[in-house]
Amino acid sequence: MPHTKATHQQTKLLNRDLVLKMIFEHDEISRAEVARLTKLTRATVSDMVASLIGEGLVEEIGFGSSIGGKAPILLRLVADSRYLIGLNLGQDKFIGAVVNLRGEIKETIEMPVDGIDGEEALQLVYHILDQLTGKGWQPLVGIGIGTPGLVNTQEGVVVNAVNLDWRDLPLASLLEARYNLPVSILNDSQATAIGEFVYGRTLSSDGSLIVITARHGIGAGILISGRLFQGDGGGAGEIGHVVVQENGSLCRCGKHGCLETLASASAVVRRARALAGDYPGSSLAASSSAITLDTVRQAWDAQDPLAEQVVLDSARYLGASLAGLISVLNIHRIVITGDMECFGKRWLQAVGESMTAHALARMAQETILEFGTLNFKACILGASAYMLLESYSLLFLNPAE
Amino acid sequence: MPHTKATHQQTKLLNRDLVLKMIFEHDEISRAEVARLTKLTRATVSDMVASLIGEGLVEEIGFGSSIGGKAPILLRLVADSRYLIGLNLGQDKFIGAVVNLRGEIKETIEMPVDGIDGEEALQLVYHILDQLTGKGWQPLVGIGIGTPGLVNTQEGVVVNAVNLDWRDLPLASLLEARYNLPVSILNDSQATAIGEFVYGRTLSSDGSLIVITARHGIGAGILISGRLFQGDGGGAGEIGHVVVQENGSLCRCGKHGCLETLASASAVVRRARALAGDYPGSSLAASSSAITLDTVRQAWDAQDPLAEQVVLDSARYLGASLAGLISVLNIHRIVITGDMECFGKRWLQAVGESMTAHALARMAQETILEFGTLNFKACILGASAYMLLESYSLLFLNPAE
Structure with missing residues (x-):
């Protein structure tokens, strides 16, 4: 049961999210199929799809097979229309990667940890992200971090990561200020689970x-x-x-x-x-x-x-x-x-x-x-995908539309 | 993220549910407070409250204390405006009760089990419910059962209750046909948890x-x-x-x-x-x-x-x-x-x-x-309250309104 009211504006955003979700979850799908699965009207689906195509998120890829009538036009997510960064703060090394919307890794940077912690470990995070954000992958829409230890994801705080000697580190706000991008912080096991869930296709x-x-x-x-x-x-x-x-x-x-x-x-x-x-x-x-x-x-x-x-x-x-x-x-x-x-x-x-x-x-x-199915990539992919799991809103570059 | 579209009619029902929920959760509350907590407009809240008063679910109980302006009129749930039946199929005895909307037990029937099972145990359930439904507590809006064993609550089926020798028993549909009321079937530990949650006020x-x-x-x-x-x-x-x-x-x-x-x-x-x-x-x-x-x-x-x-x-x-x-x-x-x-x-x-x-x-x-805080009553109360936890819709006697 919702605890705040639903407005028409919210309804529109939810419907747009819903259409995008269906396209995200299928390799290819027709408007009619989206309408059937979402229970939205065909007119609403067409409006939303037009808007998603306008934003570059979705493309038409030709005709599907017909089951009697006119062959439907198939829609597909444009995998490289947005990029995310995922970072796994592993025991021995930190691995960061630029990832597209299909979980394909476009660029990876690995740095050995060599027992550093505290401020030095934070500098290493900056070092990796400085490089990854500077490589020209655009538009870059968010950064996700998978870290060992206890995390307050809502506040974006690493509550306690013993190996890194981080306590109550407001990592999300530090990174948001530095890179001007939304940032999510997750426990590494939780990030790994998201990776397997979203991209492991289990x-x-x-x-x-x-x-x-x-x-x-x-x-x-x-x-x-x-x-x-x-x-x-x-x-x-x-x-x-x-x-x-x-x-x-x-x-x-x-x-x-x-x-x-x-x-x-x-x-x-x-x-x-x-x-x-x-x-x-x-x-x-x-x-x-x-x-x-x-x-x-x-x-x-x-x-x-x-x-x-x-x-x-x-x-x-x-x-x-x-x-x-x-x-x-x-x-x-x-x-x-x-x-x-x-x-x-x-x-x-x-x-x-x-x-x-x-x-x-x-x-x-x-x-x-x-x-x-993803091994070490699961944590990086899951960290990057967490915000998508919560809502696709960060993919909408102009949410005021 | 929702998986089906929101319509205006659904929005209205959700808002009505939301207002009722706020009144349900407070001993007494003003319209202004409901508006503040739900973020609905005062006009919407007033409409919904008028409708709830019309249905007998809510009453005005006088003026609250003012914090400067006009003293607000307080609203209260009418505890005896609807009744539910809860039944706990315990190891030694079956206990059934008629319960009002505040979890007050109005009438109880206990029957020893004496080792019976199978069809005999089902007849005992009928026997208790025949009596409880015949006592004149009106309007009676639903029946909830807490049973040992594994339950498929969505289907209303007792999958396996060893002590009762029930396997794949479609208890909800049997009782719905007999009493023409919505019926929910829950595992007894789960029902107990709902009872403590809703009425234990923890x-x-x-x-x-x-x-x-x-x-x-x-x-x-x-x-x-x-x-x-x-x-x-x-x-x-x-x-x-x-x-x-x-x-x-x-x-x-x-x-x-x-x-x-x-x-x-x-x-x-x-x-x-x-x-x-x-x-x-x-x-x-x-x-x-x-x-x-x-x-x-x-x-x-x-x-x-x-x-x-x-x-x-x-x-x-x-x-x-x-x-x-x-x-x-x-x-x-x-x-x-x-x-x-x-x-x-x-x-x-x-x-x-x-x-x-x-x-x-x-x-x-x-x-x-x-x-x-409820001891043995928790299971009965929780069984009766499960449908309310899911939605207040069964309290609306004329949902077409």
């Missing part, structure tokens, strides 16, 4: 989706009915720091036995190193300090016993956490992305088996677990 | 809330931004059957170590009986088969060691599950209701301590845990 735009990012840490991003769900405090999906093993290993958050200490990519490497002495027959045992994610993966592919233990443990604990997640949300589709994808289908199957063992049979059965 | 109508029902079983109901969240499959909040203790006791769902086997009221009694032999000094040990929830509560109040163990275990496991719940949802307010309330503040505090020990410190700190 389901319809009105659907719900959980995306688990298992990398240095573990986090979930939750989309409910096509919208990012952040909870009251912005931290929805912070499942990496739930204690799943009493008296387990010390976590970077200060507690013991968090999911991250067992199921993240870092945890798998750390545990393989720690347990190497117990597996003298393991191919990894010879030089435990040289163990990396890649050597664990090779050993896992060869069914090495040490790799089996640490990788299957990660699957077991992650699956048990997913059992809790699906019991709370009962969302049918879960995408897993991040470095842990390297362990492949056998690992994913073990995650699913553990989820099933820990949840109501019916709930587990109706849940589909799959890998993401 | 927070604003736009807020989010988690309600945990800990009784024979354990379930959660989740409200997000004032709407019931059910997930893709209708089972959102089914946390009672997540395995929290590997190789634990057999659960009625067929798995071992579910939350219900440790933290439900039934589990506390069962565990006290099973462990009585280990506590010869316990006041409960003399006659373990005579242990009831009430004797455990008395022993807990006296800090009896057996009671301490089983009650604190329930708090520990429930708290750990809540840690998962808040990490997924980050909803700040959790209400706990049901028989476990009998263990009082000390138990609630132990639940909170366990939640804090198992979750990110910040997330736990910002979460408020409290007991419900």
